[in-house]
Amino acid sequence: MFCQRQIRIQQHFLLHDKLCFLEWQAHNNAVFDLAWMEKEEKLLTASGDQTAVLWDVKTSQKLETFKGHTSSIRSVAFRKFDDSVLATGSRDGHIMLWDKRLNHKDGAIPAYNTIKNAHVISSAKQKKKNRLGPALDSQQSVTVVTFQDENLLISAGAVDGFIKVWDLRKNYTNISTEPMSRYVFPYSGNCQRRHGYSCLTLDSYNSTLYASCTDDVIYVYDVITYNQQPVKTIRGHKNTTFYIKTSLSPDNKFLLSGSSDEMAYIWQVDKTNNSPVILKGHNAEVTSVAWCPHDMTKVSN
Structure with a gap:
């Protein structure tokens, strides 16, 4: 789905054993992330055209456009228990919060809260790189957001090495200084330079966070205590891009990850030192992965 402008939906009809495809042109640039609206057949897309769009999947109709970023949007997520509110993270360095119930402005819904420069390396380096244009974007990019x-x-973010937890009861829009998050997990790896993260996956209890880092390690954090040190690390796969995703099984016992080495990996989360199950068959980087929510024996990758 990444780096394509079209959306393709595949549905399997059990009674007729047929595949049904829906496909439409969603954006004028690459689609970088997707999020399904809970309990409704609506899909949110994030694109390199600097917009996020909500779609009615049955009709392929555009329902809402969310506009305000100045660079490509790399991640989208709906708020838990309230699909009217969503968050986006962009290559422009900002996180934006949106409410689809707000009035339109110039044909699109504007953001109601903006966390500016959420993952900038430092203010001093920021001033120096402001003259670099697109080079600044790659340094401050927000790669993933999740509620x-x-x-x-x-x-x-892409390079600052931090995972940040933001309190959304605070209005960040008018803050001119570097915004302060409620909690921070600093980079825990052994590399001399900090690395970014391609995916953040929470368990169903919202208590354990699996953070897939571009140093080929998945760091596991306790997000009840917010202890800055990971409770464990998971190794075995390769992550050299920001497209590698992870997914937990519905019972929270197994973690599935894509990999840059053309394979997918499955670990038992309480025995991560054991060798993972390796899924072969691809001839390119494995990016998006998912467990079937109703059948533990099926995964997609």
């Missing part, structure tokens, strides 16, 4: 609950948003 822990209705008030807390977790985010990660």
Whole structure:
């Protein structure tokens, strides 16, 4: 789905054993992330055209456009228990919060809260790189956002090495200085330079966070205590891009990850030192992965 402009939906009809495809042109640039609206057949897309769009899947109709970023949007997420509110993270370095119930402005819904420069390396380096244009974007990009609950948003960036937890009861829009998150998980790896994160996955209890880092390690954090040190690390796969995703099984016992080495990996989360199950068959980087929510024996990758 990444780096394509079209959306393709595949549905399997059990009674007729047929595949049904829906496909439409969603954006004028690459689609970088997707999020399904809970309990409704609506899909949110994030694109390199600097917009997020909500779609009616049955009709392929555009329902809402969310506009305000100045660079490509790399991640989208709905708030838990309230699909009217969503968050986006962009290559422009900002996190934006949106409410689809707000009035339109110039044909699109504007953001109601903006966390500016959420993962900039430092203010001093920022001033120097402001003259670099697109080079600055790549240094401050917000690569992933996910809601822990209705008030807390977790985010990660491309190079600063931090995972941050934001309290959304605070209005960040008018803050001119570097915004302060409620909690921070600093980079825990052994590399001399900090690395970014391609995916943040929470368990069903919203208590354990699996953070897939571009140093080929998945760091596991306790997001009840917010202890800055990971409770464990998971190794075995390769992650050299920001497209590698992870997924937990419905019972929270197994973690599935894509990999840059053309394979997918499955670990038992309480025995991560054991060798993972390796899924072969691809001839390119394995990016998006998912467990079937109704059948533990089926995964997609």
